[in-house]
Amino acid sequence: MIPTQWFLILSAILFAIGVCGVLTRKNGITIFMSIELMVNAVNLTFLAYARQFHQLHGLIFVFFVMAIAAAEAAVGLAIFISLFHHRETIDVDEANLMRW
Amino acid sequence: MIEYAVFFFFAAVAVIFAFVVILHRNTVVSALSLVASLFALAVMYVLLEAPFLAALQVIIYAGAIMVLFLFVIMLLNLQKMREEPTRPIQQFLGYAGSAAFGIALVYYISKYAVMQSPVGPFIADARTIGITLFEAYIFPFEMVSILLLAAIVGALVLSARGVQSS
Numbered sequence: 001m002i003p004t005q006w007f008l009i010l011s012a013i014l015f016a017i018g019v020c021g022v023l024t025r026k027n028g029i030t031i032f033m034s035i036e037l038m039v040n041a042v043n044l045t046f047l048a049y050a051r052q053f054h055q056l057h058g059l060i061f062v063f064f065v066m067a068i069a070a071a072e073a074a075v076g077l078a079i080f081i082s083l084f085h086h087r088e089t090i091d092v093d094e095a096n097l098m099r100w
Numbered sequence: 101m102i103e104y105a106v107f108f109f110f111a112a113v114a115v116i117f118a119f120v121v122i123l124h125r126n127t128v129v130s131a132l133s134l135v136a137s138l139f140a141l142a143v144m145y146v147l148l149e150a151p152f153l154a155a156l157q158v159i160i161y162a163g164a165i166m167v168l169f170l171f172v173i174m175l176l177n178l179q180k181m182r183e184e185p186t187r188p189i190q191q192f193l194g195y196a197g198s199a200a201f202g203i204a205l206v207y208y209i210s211k212y213a214v215m216q217s218p219v220g221p222f223i224a225d226a227r228t229i230g231i232t233l234f235e236a237y238i239f240p241f242e243m244v245s246i247l248l249l250a251a252i253v254g255a256l257v258l259s260a261r262g263v264q265s266s
Contacts, residue, residue, distance in 0.1 A: 002107050002147060008209045010111045010144070014118055014137075016202025021122030023194030027183045029127050029173060033134050036165070037118055040141050043157075047148045052215060054222045056232045062153055063233065066160050067244045071251035073165045077172045078258035084176050091184065 007048035014041035028080050028090040032073070039069050107147055114140035127178045131169050138162045152226040 014037060021034030043062045050058025080090050087094050113136065120133035138161045145154035185191070233241060 002103060004215070005209060005213055006107065006111075007144065007148065008213055009206050010114065012205035012209055013115055013202055014141075016198050016205065017115070017118040017122060019201060020194055020198035023198060024186055024191050025122065025183075026186055027127060027178075027181075029169065029178065030122070030130055033121055033130055033169065036134065036161075037121060037137065040138060040161070044141060044144055044148075047145055047150050047153065050150070050224070051148045051222055052217055054218050054220065056224065056228060059150055059153060059224055059229055060233055060237050062150075063156070063229070064240060064244060066156060067248065070160060070165055071247055073168055074251045074255040075258065077168060078255035081172060081176065081259045089181075090176065090178065093184075 004048045004052040007044060011041045011044040011048065014038075014044070026091050026093055028083070028092050028095075029077075031092060032076055032080075036069065036073070039065060103147060106143065110140040110143040113137070114144070125183060127173050127181075128170070131166060131173060134169075135162050135166045138166070149222060150224050152224070152229055 018034045018038035018041060021037065022031050025031055025034070043065055046058040046062050046065070050056065050062075083095055084090055117133040117137040117140065121130045121137065124130050124133065138157060142154040142157040142162070145151070145157055186194075
C-alpha cells in the first residue's frame with residue numbers, strides 16, 4: 001500500500017503548478033485550465049484522506065466537486081464566449097470594466 | 101512493487117503534462133495536455149481504491165469538460181491568437197511565489213501529516229457510494245441538480261448573442 005503522504009505531496013505539487021498558471025498567464029482559457037488543475041489536486045487530497053481514515057464522505061465530496069466543476073466550466077466558458085464577442089480577445093487584462 | 105512503479109510513472113506523467121498546460125503557448129496543446137494529466141490522475145484514483153471515481157474522472161473530466169474546452173477553443177479560433185507575455189515582475193513573482201508555496205506545502209506535509217489508519221478493509225465500490233449518496237447526502241444531491249440546471253440557463257443566457265427579448 002502506497003503511503004498517503006506521497007499522494008498528498010503529488011497533490012501539493014499539482015496545486016502549486018495550477019497557482020503558477022493562474023498567476024503568470026493572461027489567456028483566459030489557460031487560466032481556467034489551471035483552475036481545473038487545482039480542483040483536481042484537491043480531489044486527489046480528498047481521496048487520499050478518504051482511504052487513510054476509511055471514510056466514504058471524502059469520496060462523496062469528490063463527486064460533488066466534479067459536478068460543481070462541470071457547472072463552473074459551462075458558465076465560465078460562456079462568459080469567455082461573450083467576452084470574445086464584445087472585445088475580440090480573451091486576454092483577461094482587456095476585461096477591466098469592473099477594475100478599481 | 102508493481103504499484104509503486106505505476107505510482108511513480110503516472111505521477112511523473114501528471115506533473116510533466118501539468119507543466120505543459122501552463123507553459124505552452126498554444127491553447128489546443130494545453131487542453132490536450134490537461135486531458136493527459138487528468139488521465140494520470142484517474143490512475144491515481146484506482147491506486148487509492150476508488151475505481152468508481154476513476155471512471156467518473158475519465159467520463160466527466162477527460163470526456164465532457166475537456167470536450168467543452170476544446171469546443172470553445174475551436175469555436176473562437178484561438179489557436180492562432182498571440183498572447184501578450186505578462187510583465188516581468190509579475191512573471192517573477194508568480195513563479196517564485198508558487199514555487200515557495202509548493203515547497204512549503206510539501207515540507208509541512210512530509211513533516212507533520214503523520215496519521216494512524218483504522219483497522220479493517222476499506223470498501224468504496226459503486227454500491228456503497230450509491231447508498232451513502234442517496235441516504236445521507238440526498239439533499240445536497242438534489243441541490244447539485246438545481247445548480248446544474250441554473251448553470252445550463254446561465255450558459256445559454258451568457259453565450260446567446262444578438263438575441264433580444266421580444
